[in-house]
Amino acid sequence: MTAYLLNLATLATIFGILAASLNVLIGYAGIFSVAHAVFFGVGAYAGAQVALNLVPDVLLASLAGGLLSGLLSLCLALPALRVRGEYFVAASLGLQMLAVTVFSEAHSLTGGHGGLVGIPPASLLGIDVSSPWRFLAVCVGALTLSLVSIAILMRGGFGRGLMAIRDSESAAEALGKNVPALKTIAVAIGCSLAGVAGTLFAFQLAFINVESFTLEQSVLLMAMVIIGGAGTLLGPLVGTLLLLLLPAVLSFIPFIPATEIGTVQQLVYGLAMTLLMIFRPAGLAAPSTGRR
């Protein structure tokens, strides 16, 4: 039981980082991206390649994953500077589809559909951190660092600028905010953190392929942020815990027949999300007054 709970807790912290990183885009900057799984994937592949070909150091691999994702996020930032709202959603959808094709076809980098297998156990500065407890500690450390960084950034002028853009881009521009620069930085920060989460994910699963970085994953991430509470620090974490752990909790219900387990889980899952959006439209962690 302990190993199972540790596995779930580790995945929850990894997806917590990922949801928090998307929250920088959606919640604070108002950039609705449906391509966040792409940067999760870029980080995962970059980290896995470092681990497979250089050294399985989780810090080095995370830096590589985060940096590469941050750099490639400029592909997303460029359309973000030109379009807004639903037009940006369409642009990011295009990027997501493009990336899945690249992940599937770039065999030498991604292993194609077969993926990358045998990712070695993680170490940190020469210390073995592959045991479930140690790796969870590494992931919790990364999550804490991510949340503290986001909190500090959002309390300062940068964060206020982003929130001004989110509430009214034209008004922010009229007040002298450098909208393109702020948006670019927000996208780069969010995608870098997604890359770090991707690297941790690769170490945790020891296997990655394109199936983990699809549009469905991007939509799930968006749901985590919105259900938890976009634009709040802890909202994405609450959303992650709910969406990631609810299926696991439901699997403990003993009277569901084996052939119906998936259907019942999906029904309960969908119903819970619908009810939450009806009764808590601003998200679970958002203040009930609707104030962010």
Added chain:
Amino acid sequence: MMKRRTFLASGAATLAAWRAFAQTQSHIVGTLFPMSGSNAEFGTLYTNAVQLALDHITADRMLKSPIELRSQDSQATPQGGAVGMTRLATVDKASYVLLGFTGVSKAAAPIGGRNKVVMINGGGVGPDLATLSPYFVNIIPLANKEVTAILPWLAKEGLKRVALIYVDDPLGQSINQEFAAGLPKQGGTLVGAFSVPPTQQQFGAIAARVRDVKPDAVYFATPIGTQLSQMAKQLRDNGITQQFVTYSVGNLPSIVAQPESEGMIFTGQAADWTSNEPKIKRFVEGWRTKYKAEPVTYALNYYNGLMLFAMLAQGLERAGTPVTGETLLAELMRVRTFQLAGGEVTFDEHASASSAIQISRVHGGRSEKIG
């Protein structure tokens, strides 16, 4: 008066204790199949097969301790596979898990290997599954063996020019390589190999390219049943009248039932539903009675998967050896050859099965053995 919280706590403790007691008395076998989403058809089929095998094992009193099945929904994703396998190995303490799908298998294999759980694949046929883990057992012949079996048949039928439509994954790549290398030896030619992404559902453009290369037969290599269904339908709609050929995925009920599959040839491990051999006859009759449908080879694989467990555990029980993943694997590698429903199955040093391959044709919404 007992407080409600105390009452609930003691109730939970009793339940946990009973569960622990029951586990020590039973053989825990897990299933890790997709039970939701677009691949749920596979999961339901596989689970039905496992349940039929359980009925037969129980009826025959093959084991002293009963088998207890625990199911997890893999959602056909690597993450679902990893979470489900961890749950089965560490919470349910399963010693033997039946699973399918390449991504799920690759994510589950290291977890199962670490926890010494024997994993049985009866659905994925990618050759890269052969060496995932010492505890990973393929009870289904891998796809490259199926291609080797169809090549002489193509030559015999005079189908020398073959066009291949394949998903660019290890399965598709291996089939492409087998055709490129094997067809010339039979006097044939691979006139075109068209790779498609697994999400593609529109094949009008592919049909035009297939028509251009003037093949005698079109071979489909996709592990996704819904995609195969669309390939067959859209190629027929676009006027491709040539012979369709595929591997064991063609045996899915939804494929066999669709009109555009009429005449399609597919390979698969030998399974003659009309045979009077007692084991296969019992499986076929049991399936028809219980599920009011025709059996398919995927179901046979998972039926055999649980039957294999019963045979291994029976041997261990008789020898007074505890039934664990470690002892089950040792018993498998010691015996190697088993008489399962459908014929004799032999496992090689990588615990991958080799068995006779048969060729079937879809006719009137049913499959019939032709070779």
